Amino acid sequence: MVQRLVVRLGRRKTAWEKTDPREIADVEFQDRSTGGLDLRPSVYVITAEPADLRPLVVRVRAEHSASFMSPPRPVGTLEFNVDGATTAQLQPSAGETKFQYANSIHAELLLQSIDELLALIATLRLERDARAISVSGNDVLAYVDARQAANDPEWTAIVGPAGAEQGEWGAAVVSFRRKRDNAG
């Protein structure tokens, strides 16, 4: 049976160690361009068979990171499924990543007030075990490996073809891949 996740990608794992929702909001719901609070936070709506949900979360994380993370690196993160955690309206909106899939499932939560945001955070803290989704750097790197091997044009545009990596993300992927392989 098809299930749905509404995934809010995390910024700092340590933010969720805090107990004050206001401090969590200041980090996890901070607008990248203004530094202010974002009452229309971006989310990704993933609809799939249960077995496919987690791989799609990894895909979205990888695509989002490759579009926005600076400096580039495949890194472990803590995401949250916010589906049902708020009554805020979910509005599909054009994503701004470099990937068609992530853009196609992008949406915004239309929070009406700071209090509504803080209530959402309180719910996520309370239901953390059921809602938190941990994605490791190796998950992201393995996904990039697979897309490069498949000659995915969106990924090769960012990291270059396998063996001829280019750009910031290409260099980062090569570096992390070498270190991972040495460690393994």
Next chain:
Amino acid sequence: MARVNSAASIEGYLSARMLARPRLRRVETPVETPAIGASLEPQVLEDLSEEKFVRFAEQDPARLVELIRSNSLLRPALLTFAAEAAGRIANTALVVGALLPLLGHADPVVREGAVYGLEPHLEASLEAREALRSMVAREPSPGVKAAVNDALAILD
């Protein structure tokens, strides 16, 4: 830093930011506009953001490092992204000099950001590697410890 971290100043900040924030693309959404708090911090009036930190790293690294070094001017939620953005600066000595002090910051969010900023420079900086190795045993935050271990694991 204690003043910035207090609940009162955070609420004042949150309220003020909602008023200060440009919302040109989003005017159709009704948004509560609480009154500006009485305890505005000086940095609230300066439009600093993650995207601006990244631009500083690329175009004016000295400005970014200056902001980080005067970290009492940045609340932890901004300082963590300033630290991460500093990782883009090519001058390893400059980055390491600015970020090592943040590894001892009281707020784990700042320490996590400092680890991310140092990560691209770990191969080039023995000082940074040793600093991260020495902090693992005493680091109380699981999130920071995980970030440090991830950074070091791929080097060892």
